[in-house]
Amino acid sequence: MAAILHAQGLYKSFGAVTAASDINAAIEKDSVLGLIGTNGAGKTTFINMITGYLKPDRGRIHYEGRDITELAPRDITRIGICRSFQIPQLYASLTAFENMMIGIGVVLQNAGRGGFFARGRPHVPGYGLPAEDVAERLLERFGLAEYRDKNAQVLPGGVRKLLDIALTMVAKPKILLLDEPTSGVSAEEKFAIMDMIMKAVRAEGTTVLFVEHDMEVVSRFAERVLAFYDGRIIADAPPAQALNDPEVKRFVVGGALQRLDEAQSRPRA
Amino acid sequence: MEQFLAVLIDGIIYSAWLFVAAIGLTLIYGVMKIVNVTHGSFYALGAYAAASITGALLAKGMPPSLSYVVLLGSALLVTLVVAPLIERGILRFMYVKDEVVILLITYALFLILEDAIKLVWGVSPYFIAEPYGLLGSFDVFDLTYPYYNLILVGVAIVCGVGLAWMLGRTRTGKLLVAVIHDTEVSRAMGINVERMYLFTFTFGSLLAAIGGAFTAPTVSVVPGLGVEVIVLSFAVVVIGGLGSLPGAALGAVIVGLVRSATIHFLPQVELFVIYLVMAMVLAFRPRGLFSIAEARKI
Amino acid sequence: MSAERTPRTLALTLVAILAAGLFAPQWTLFLLTIALAKGLVVLGLMLLLRCGLVSFGQALYYCIGAYAAGMLGRSTGVSDLLTLMLAGMVAAALVAVVLGFLLARYRSIFFGLLSLAISMILYGLLVKTEALGSSDGFNVLPSTLFGVRPADDWVRYAVLALAAVVTFVAALAVHRYLGTPLGRLAPAIKDNEIRVEYMGASARYAIHVKYVIAAALAGLGGALAATTVGHIDPEMAYWTTSGEFIFITILAGTGSVLAPFLGALIFGIIHTVAFDLSPNTWQMVLGAALLVVIVFLPNGVWSLFRRRGAS
Numbered sequence: 096m097a098a099i100l101h102a103q104g105l106y107k108s109f110g111a112v113t114a115a116s117d118i119n120a121a122i123e124k125d126s127v128l129g130l131i132g133t134n135g136a137g138k139t140t141f142i143n144m145i146t147g148y149l150k151p152d153r154g155r156i157h158y159e160g161r162d163i164t165e166l167a168p169r170d171i172t173r174i175g176i177c178r179s180f181q182i183p184q185l186y187a188s189l190t191a192f193e194n195m196m197i198g199i200g201v202v203l204q205n206a207g208r209g210g211f212f213a214r215g216r217p218h219v220p221g222y223g224l225p226a227e228d229v230a231e232r233l234l235e236r237f238g239l240a241e242y243r244d245k246n247a248q249v250l251p252g253g254v255r256k257l258l259d260i261a262l263t264m265v266a267k268p269k270i271l272l273l274d275e276p277t278s279g280v281s282a283e284e285k286f287a288i289m290d291m292i293m294k295a296v297r298a299e300g301t302t303v304l305f306v307e308h309d310m311e312v313v314s315r316f317a318e319r320v321l322a323f324y325d326g327r328i329i330a331d332a333p334p335a336q337a338l339n340d341p342e343v344k345r346f347v348v349g350g351a352l353q354r355l356d357e358a359q360s361r362p363r364a
Numbered sequence: 365m366e367q368f369l370a371v372l373i374d375g376i377i378y379s380a381w382l383f384v385a386a387i388g389l390t391l392i393y394g395v396m397k398i399v400n401v402t403h404g405s406f407y408a409l410g411a412y413a414a415a416s417i418t419g420a421l422l423a424k425g426m427p428p429s430l431s432y433v434v435l436l437g438s439a440l441l442v443t444l445v446v447a448p449l450i451e452r453g454i455l456r457f458m459y460v461k462d463e464v465v466i467l468l469i470t471y472a473l474f475l476i477l478e479d480a481i482k483l484v485w486g487v488s489p490y491f492i493a494e495p496y497g498l499l500g501s502f503d504v505f506d507l508t509y510p511y512y513n514l515i516l517v518g519v520a521i522v523c524g525v526g527l528a529w530m531l532g533r534t535r536t537g538k539l540l541v542a543v544i545h546d547t548e549v550s551r552a553m554g555i556n557v558e559r560m561y562l563f564t565f566t567f568g569s570l571l572a573a574i575g576g577a578f579t580a581p582t583v584s585v586v587p588g589l590g591v592e593v594i595v596l597s598f599a600v601v602v603i604g605g606l607g608s609l610p611g612a613a614l615g616a617v618i619v620g621l622v623r624s625a626t627i628h629f630l631p632q633v634e635l636f637v638i639y640l641v642m643a644m645v646l647a648f649r650p651r652g653l654f655s656i657a658e659a660r661k662i
Numbered sequence: 663m664s665a666e667r668t669p670r671t672l673a674l675t676l677v678a679i680l681a682a683g684l685f686a687p688q689w690t691l692f693l694l695t696i697a698l699a700k701g702l703v704v705l706g707l708m709l710l711l712r713c714g715l716v717s718f719g720q721a722l723y724y725c726i727g728a729y730a731a732g733m734l735g736r737s738t739g740v741s742d743l744l745t746l747m748l749a750g751m752v753a754a755a756l757v758a759v760v761l762g763f764l765l766a767r768y769r770s771i772f773f774g775l776l777s778l779a780i781s782m783i784l785y786g787l788l789v790k791t792e793a794l795g796s797s798d799g800f801n802v803l804p805s806t807l808f809g810v811r812p813a814d815d816w817v818r819y820a821v822l823a824l825a826a827v828v829t830f831v832a833a834l835a836v837h838r839y840l841g842t843p844l845g846r847l848a849p850a851i852k853d854n855e856i857r858v859e860y861m862g863a864s865a866r867y868a869i870h871v872k873y874v875i876a877a878a879l880a881g882l883g884g885a886l887a888a889t890t891v892g893h894i895d896p897e898m899a900y901w902t903t904s905g906e907f908i909f910i911t912i913l914a915g916t917g918s919v920l921a922p923f924l925g926a927l928i929f930g931i932i933h934t935v936a937f938d939l940s941p942n943t944w945q946m947v948l949g950a951a952l953l954v955v956i957v958f959l960p961n962g963v964w965s966l967f968r969r970r971g972a973s
Contacts, residue, residue, distance in 0.1 A: 172862035186853040200843030201863040475949030636786025643779040
């Protein structure tokens with residue numbers, strides 16, 4: 096399978112703190128990649144560099160053969176790489192429906208449709224439907240239909256997460272970066288939410304990278320795992336291998352692995 | 365050579381005036397995070413109070429040498445009456461609002477105070493020349509300067525050093541510094557933030573009033589006195605950095621010297637060069653010449 | 663008042679003005695025309711306010727529009743009102759295109775203070791420019807409409823009529839703009855600019871566009887005001903003029919393109935009444951009114967209509 100995203104030799108420091116040190120990764124098309132590591136290990140910095148929020152001190156990032164290292168976040172989004180956030184970034188004073196409409200509006204705008212001189216209700220590229228219908232459909236797909244007219248700031252935590260991810264999906268990205276999609280969500284709901292996200296996302300053939308602290312979620316959904324520690328990648332392998340790597344066990348997983356072994360030996364309900 | 369000296373001396377005198385005028389504004393912003401337009405009102409109140417009270421007392425036979433104390437006393441009196449009224453009566457309920465909204469609220473209060481001053485003191489000008497002329501003047505080469513200007517510089521130095529001492533060495537000052545850095549954490553640590561706000565607003569307004577009071581003998585006190593001061597103080601504070609005490613000093617010196625130089629060499633640009641410097645600082649270093657780093661957001 | 667009914671309401675208002683104007687006294691016609699002029703400025707400010715930006719120096723463009731119209735008349739003898747208004751609009755827009763590159767990078771207090779500083783720079787320049795009359799300013803030629811100088815009795819009505827039509831077109835255009843994806847982006851920019859960037863839009867570009875539109879509207883209004891009053895002076899760029907516009911913007915709220923004009927009208931009435939009663943307390947009245955609106959009607963007078971419509 097071809098690699099569509101290459102990170103080569105990325106370095107990034109903030110004064111005395113080295114957030115990224117010689118990061119190399121090749122992400123393959125249509126794959127699901129799990130990023131693990133303790134807090135401060137460099138996972139979010141990695142995502143921030145890919146999405147243009149941070150510029151690496153050294154190294155390049157290529158997407159489908161094109162150097163995207165210097166691009167701004169909005170350009171990265173426009174070429175098909177979108178991300179969701181650890182703390183959901185929503186438009187607090189707007190309803191869930193209005194939030195979606197903003198995102199859809201941007202897609203229309205970038206496609207040159209719906210401007211000042213446009214007539215009627217233009218169709219959103221990739222859906223073949225007018226904006227309002229696309230908004231309804233996406234809200235349904237992520238189970239948010241009942242929250243349609245509620246202001247984003249009053250939505251419960253898990254719902255905000257889903258809305259944040261739904262917003263990220265509007266532009267039908269080719270690569271989706273999920274920053275801790277299940278954080279702040281109760282243990283029982285984690286699997287349900289990941290199931291819903293993965294189903295909605297994989298139907299489009301999207302490549303997914305997700306940052307995750309829960310090893311059960313990682314081993315169930317990831318095809319491959321990148322383990323971070325102290326700004327470096329210490330493992331790059333399928334979950335079974337990566338999670339058993341001695342360095343990973345020591346620096347990343349620790350006690351969590353114990354619980355994972357115990358959980359896996361328990362019969363599943 | 366003489367012209368250069370004139371520019372320098374005029375510049376320092378003007379800087380001193382600007383510093384006293386602006387320092388209260390930067391203190392209030394630093395602690396309360398509000399851009400306070402009523403600053404100009406307190407300047408005017410100080411001037412009017414000083415002029416009217418000093419004038420009345422002089423007419424009753426007070427020795428002119430006491431007038432300096434009276435100037436200070438008038439500023440103190442008018443501030444202690446008006447400032448707490450404004451802070452406790454109106455501003456206190458508005459702190460939750462957006463900083464631009466609070467600015468507009470202080471602007472509304474400024475408008476009200478402008479006319480209130482007219483109602484209390486009338487529209488005819490007030491003159492009190494005695495404190496100004498009393499001390500005579502001195503010569504530097506061919507240039508003559510009244511000694512009074514030294515008082516102005518003295519007031520500026522006392523205010524600056526006094527404020528720095530208060531912030532660094534007194535208990536209240538240290539509590540203020542805590543609030544300047546982080547209001548929420550200060551509150552969580554048990555600092556009575558509301559009382560700090562009242563103190564800051566009053567003290568900052570007092571500084572403005574002192575500026576007005578000591579300027580009163582040099583001008584005719586008329587309505588609209590506070591209007592120009594506001595925008596100039598803004599300029600000084602923005603250049604130095606909102607909330608920075610050394611910044612206000614630096615801003616005052618820069619603006620004072622620049623203005624002095626333009627008056628002597630290029631009078632046509634006098635009015636707008638200050639705003640040009642303000643605009644340039646805002647464009648290149650919006651947080652002013654003394655700025656602090658910001659933390660990561662996502 | 664829903665957004666779909668706005669064009670119809672605008673048209674009805676236009677007809678009402680044109681009709682009522684035929685019977686109104688001269689001072690009312692003057693008041694209405696000035697309300698339209700100021701309303702145009704505030705319409706632009708409203709666009710910016712929806713993004714969460716308040717310009718403390720919008721008088722800059724009001725003044726540029728006025729001086730552009732005045733100077734065009736003085737140097738070429740052109741007195742056609744529509745031409746002068748368009749000249750004011752274009753002059754202001756051109757300046758805004760340039761300044762917008764700088765200003766669109768700032769937010770909140772810094773945006774406000776920088777716009778203030780720039781307007782005061784213009785004020786300072788104009789006051790010292792003798793060719794333009796320094797602080798006295800200069801008078802404007804009597805206006806003609808499409809080559810005709812109306813009879814003295816009809817001048818004010820003719821000016822009002824043209825102003826109303828131009829304002830109608832401007833308001834309609836802004837309303838339509840607000841329905842486009844870029845126009846709708848304003849509350850999103852206000853709430854979460856990072857998210858806007860990550861959705862693939864440039865907040866800075868959107869703000870730049872709105873800034874230019876706001877400036878064009880202010881220039882249009884400035885030219886209208888100058889020709890209606892017959893006189894131009896640097897005071898039009900002073901920060902207290904900007905303060906008036908801000909007051910009207912707060913009074914109006916952001917609910918509809920009609921709101922700025924309603925706000926300007928109310929302001930005009932308050933000004934006339936209060937100034938007549940007691941010129942020395944006019945500012946106090948203004949300040950008190952501003953406080954009342956901020957505290958009790960944070961969404962402007964237009965929110966009164968909204969509440970009625972919502973039920």
